[in-house]
């Protein structure tokens with residue numbers, strides 16, 4: 001029997017660490033079990049001659065006490081940690097469900113339109129919802145007191161001012177900001193929320209969304225406008241889509257047109273969505289009026305351009321045939337959950 005064996009085991013026990021009750025039990029068996037190392041030393045002790053018994057007896061008993069105390073200590077620590085864990089949480093409980101929202105139909109449509117125009121090389125620009133008279137009307141060729149202003153019922157914030165603040169009634173004001181700040185040529189789409197003082201009904205709302213498009217360069221013609229709109233319509237509504245343009249009036253474009261696409265429900269045969277005409281109106285457009293270019297400091301002799309604007313709710317209505325505008329604003333989960341995936345028409 002050697003002193004070193006006892007000291008080595010005391011050293012081992014002092015640094016012993018267990019992180020499960022199973023490990024503690026294994027350690028108990030290793031040191032104190034029937035075939036354990038300490039038990040073996042006690043066996044050996046029996047054969048030690050009488051004179052040496054004094055030398056080994058005391059340290060051997062101490063070793064056994066150290067082992068018993070250590071095993072108890074480790075067990076207690078793990079029991080305590082286990083109890084704390086059990087009290088704090090039940091690891092067998094099912095996890096919390098992560099509720100994923102769905103995209104709003106207006107967001108889906110906006111993203112689709114923006115992505116189509118991105119492919120055509122357009123940038124995206126945004127402007128403030130609280131605008132001034134200059135950007136919403138004046139710079140777009142609506143002179144003060146011009147009857148064209150009656151087309152859009154405006155929420156004014158500060159009246160009686162030379163350039164009153166108001167909630168923008170269309171996103172065309174963002175084209176003015178683009179012309180003021182962006183280098184030429186400009187190719188930009190401007191999605192955003194707009195406001196009009198309208199009574200809320202299935203067909204009208206005081207808040208809705210538009211996307212505006214603007215292209216300005218040298219030698220831009222009406223043919224370019226037609227081609228851009230046709231390519232857009234085919235990307236958006238399918239490759240068979242036809243477009244037609246009807247003459248119209250907007251103060252900021254000359255000439256101006258209203259664009260219809262062939263009805264993608266009845267393919268021109270006539271249904272209740274297209275009211276039997278085979279055509280669906282989707283946007284207004286035209287060649288940017290030279291007055292509008294000049295108002296933002298662009299030389300109208302050198303540059304020309306086209307612009308267009310459409311309502312996002314209108315496009316969503318055509319895409320999903322949800323024909324009551326109020327659904328888009330009421331946050332009814334039963335409605336919103338219908339749009340869990342982006343539906344392709």
Ligand code: DAH
Nearest residue numbers: 170172284285286307308309
């Ligand atoms: N701003 C028009 C509206 O709100 C839509 C529009 C028409 C925009 C013709 C345009 C355009 O850029 O060229 O009714």
